[in-house]
Ligand SMILES: NC(=O)C1=CN([C@@H]2O[C@H](COP(=O)(O)OP(=O)(O)OC[C@H]3O[C@@H](n4cnc5c(N)ncnc54)[C@H](O)[C@@H]3O)[C@@H](O)[C@H]2O)C=CC1
Ligand SMILES: CC(=O)C(=O)O
């Protein structure tokens with residue numbers, strides 16, 4: 001049952017301070033210039049003189065020692081100069097310049113990079129994550145300077161078990177894996193899709209405090225069907241069409257076996273796989289390995305939390321969710337994940353079977369409304385296809401406008417990857433919605449692929465809508481001092497907590513119960529006052545607090561399902577005996593925070 005016991009702890013946790021205590025020493029197996037060239041350990045001019053002596057660095061740096069705070073201030077100053085110097089230039093040029101300066105810092109000094117990222121997450125998330133990461137992927141082969149993460153290709157078949165030992169870290173906690181076949185709404189970008197695992201894992205460090213020495217972005221390069229890339233002389237991936245069928249699966253199988261042989265406690269997040277492989281691999285691995293699919297499962301939880309918020313925004317009790325009519329545009333991995341989880345929630349709340357519950361959901365894809373008359377319908381979409389007898393006045397393939405005019409939905413949700421399909425006519429049709437505050441979620445990424453802009457949504461659908469988008473937009477000035485609030489409905493609110501909660505529970509699988517707990521937690525995070533003002537998700541500035549709450553909810557669900565085997569010194573019994581607040585505290589305590597650790601050399 002959905003509970004909205006608003007965490008009294010939420011406000012408390014928002015002011016929680018993250019541990020900035022002096023960290024324990026960090027063992028390093030290198031000396032001298034090798035340390036300066038290793039971003040995990042490098043402190044640049046921040047090495048104290050004693051450490052310079054101990055590590056053979058004396059003479060390799062200018063004599064003055066600069067504090068971490070001074071280094072931070074100096075970076076921020078150069079960032080601000082860059083902003084000033086690029087003012088007036090096209091957005092893409094400015095964004096890429098910002099990405100470059102951040103990436104250069106990352107490649108030099110990870111501690112400073114992550115500190116800058118965490119402290120300025122609202123400004124920097126749009127650079128290292130959506131939307132700029134999309135542009136970076138599109139231009140990756142030209143932007144490439146230093147490798148990040150690992151690359152396994154179709155040519156490595158039979159070698160992966162040994163290759164995995166080439167990664168320099170002894171322990172890896174979190175892996176984000178892509179095959180580059182559906183990068184955001186940008187399609188098949190082949191090997192260039194590596195930018196997405198990198199961006200997602202940066203969010204893991206920033207939001208969940210996963211130690212950056214224990215993350216691993218992975219590209220599984222099985223070829224590409226993107227003709228432009230295949231013809232590009234600078235393209236860095238395999239120049240061959242994508243592997244299919246058994247050949248494809250045997251590569252993924254081999255990778256999964258290799259990873260879990262070396263790091264049995266790692267968690268693998270599947271990201272931006274084209275739909276057929278997204279569902280197939282989830283089915284294939286979820287009961288064998290500790291893994292989840294972010295686009296199917298993470299997105300579903302975030303969207304559901306937003307949909308429940310939209311009910312509260314109307315001043316209605318949560319139980320009214322069972323009466324909301326929802327039009328879902330996009331029947332891919334994300335759209336189907338959302339519709340599936342939403343139907344399960346309605347069914348739980350109403351006590352009705354999922355079959356009865358489905359009546360209020362309308363699913364469209366590129367060919368319009370999906371009904372049982374659809375030829376060649378994908379089996380994953382067929383449970384949500386309408387029976388033509390239940391949709392009087394509508395037909396197979398009906399257009400979005402026709403569906404909206406007939407259904408007068410409470411919610412219009414886009415996960416189509418097609419920019420601008422919520423056009424003026426569609427948005428104006430939402431004015432006739434049966435809801436006092438219709439919800440419009442344009443969740444596709446990056447910004448140019450959003451189904452509509454925030455400004456257009458408020459302009460055409462009316463000022464009383466609640467609005468959310470997958471990539472950030474500025475709030476909209478509605479005149480008369482009124483502001484149209486823009487929410488960011490992005491799986492970044494959940495995946496870090498799903499990963500961290502699972503890791504610290506020691507569970508070997510990620511169950512529906514754990515994912516549901518994550519979604520419920522996010523849904524209950526906002527106050528009634530917030531939701532009634534159209535604010536459905538917390539500010540990204542509090543992402544560590546949210547992640548701690550979500551992580552605790554996931555961990556407690558793992559305990560309840562008797563899957564939690566403990567982590568480090570914390571055994572299953574201790575986890576079981578923890579109160580909710582103690583669990584949040586435990587999660588928070590285990591978040592890595594960037595400060596310079598004293599380095600101790602060991603051979
Ligand atoms: N905000 C968030 O957290 C997330 C957003 N997304 C975004 O969702 C989008 C879709 O992702 P997937 O479902 O994985 O892609 P997908 O390729 O599996 O599915 C796309 C679906 O959209 C449909 N479609 C295409 N053109 C259409 C049109 N003109 N009208 C109606 N439907 C149309 C297709 O038929 C297909 O069913 C991407 O842009 C992605 O960035 C995905 C995951 C999370
Ligand atoms: C946010 C995300 O996972 C996507 O757009 O695919």
Ligand SMILES: [Mg+2]
Pocket residue numbers: 184271272294295
């Ligand atoms: Mg994704």
